[in-house]
Amino acid sequence: MRVEPVSEYPPATSRTLAEWLDADLAALHGTESRSRLREIADARAMRRAMWASFLALGSSSVILGLVLLAVGVPPSAHVPLMIVGGVIAVASGLFFGRVRGWLPRPGTSYTTRGAGALGGGLIAAASIFGAINVFLIPGIVSSVDPVPLLALDAGLALVLVSVFVIPAAIIGRGRHTLRREAARNQRLAAALDHDRVTWGPGVAVPMFGPL
Template sequence: MSYQSGPAPLYHSDRSLDYWLSPELAAITPANARSRLRELAGARGAYMGAWAAGTGVGAVLVLLGVVLSVRLGTLVTLPALGLPGAAIGALCGMFFVRVRNRLPRTSRALVNRGPGSLRGALSFVAFVLLVFMGLFAFTAKPSTWQDPDALLTLALILAFMVSLLVVGIIVPATIMGRARESLRHKAVSDPQFRGLLEQDLATWRDPYGQAGYGPL
């Protein structure tokens, strides 16, 4: 007598990694279908986007220190902003390279409350800048528009805002929007990274159901 407690687990070791990475397979699969490769790509893109944003913020701080030192005629702001900015940029850059070359942990819940595509990021940035410029236009005194020093200060503030929005919103959203293509390219061009995927393919089993290893 045999007992069967449920459907047998669906193993996919008979399929090669190239099969699961195939763009043709991805094209005929619903975009929201769950797979191991898509989970890896999403987590990798989220981590890469976060560290890329940190690297960009560090660079913006260094640039701000230089601009303020020229604007104010003092070198105090250069080390005050440049040194922390350089440290943040270097540290985040190191972690960016690390997560790019490794398989991420998909067991951790990654919450992304920002735009997940370049189009969404551009719309968000445009909205923020429009609101800022609108508020300034309604609250600024008429004499402000005739003061070159005030206009230069406004231009510097606007440039700083745009820089932060680019590195904090547009860059991560672009990386996340290209996460699947990035993983496919990395698997094709980097033998070491491909080896990590091959090993993961041989050992991974879906703990929640019968999802396949791919498509991507």
Template sequence: MGAWAAGISVGVELVLLGVFLGLRMDSLAAALGCGIPGLALIVLCGAFYVRVRDRVPRAGRPVSHRGPGGLRQALSFVGFIVFAFVAIFALTAKPDTWHDSSRLLMLAMSLGSVIGLMVAAIVVPATIMGRARESLRSKAMNDPGFRALLEQDFATWRDPVGSASYGPL
């Protein structure tokens, strides 16, 4: 689910970037160049997000994850990366950049795009993964159909390790 939510977020980022570029360059082509792929990504990932939302996760398949596992870790990671980008931009910009408003606007747009992509690719999936167990239990308590799916899965589930509790929960 986190990957589809990240895809939706990247699509929103592309649409916003297209709008900003279209306004900045007074060109409809720039807006459409980013906006159409962004809308396609939103629709495609949204359809898959809705499709997997009501499925029981497969507990038997091991999942490897090397990113942040929650919102706090993701924000710390993204904050460090943004700080690095700000430092790089500040140290490599020419002195006349700070006096030219159009160059500052482009610099701010570049930084905003980096922040938006970091939020879409790192913060959104980490937030979903950090709350996965809680949201799964909440859905099981509030949705009788989903609860029946979990009970059916529990009836056939076998512990691969020997001492683990039931998989998705």
């Protein structure tokens, strides 16, 4: 008769969802251990960060276009970009909202080459912005009409914030966000609890929790 070894990892049903979500339990296991709840939180954060970045880029093009209109720049050069940016912003906002009720399938993972926390995103954006402004500021100071260069500098700042700072902030808060939303959103909590009783451990993700 073959006897299965006893697993060192407790089954998902050995604790309630609230117990698995507990921050003190998460602290006991460190930040690097793999669990289904962390897989869910990280995947949701990655997807949310992507749509938030597109939303910010689209909104930035609209804001920059309005500024250019206000200072008298001919609209033919940037109004089409404003329209495209507005469409991207609206579509991204819709997809961003859909992430609220989304649970990734087991094994779903996303990777990013960017910063994984707000501090890293700020450093990356500030470094690039500073390096480019070393060459841009002398042109702004010496230009007879500095408005186009100032607009270019403002647009660069908005792009860097959209691409580096916003996604990094969302990714860095992904697990905290899932814990907060599960406490506030009964539908999400019910979906997580259903996942708790139906999920099975794997080699890469041996535990349901902690978060």
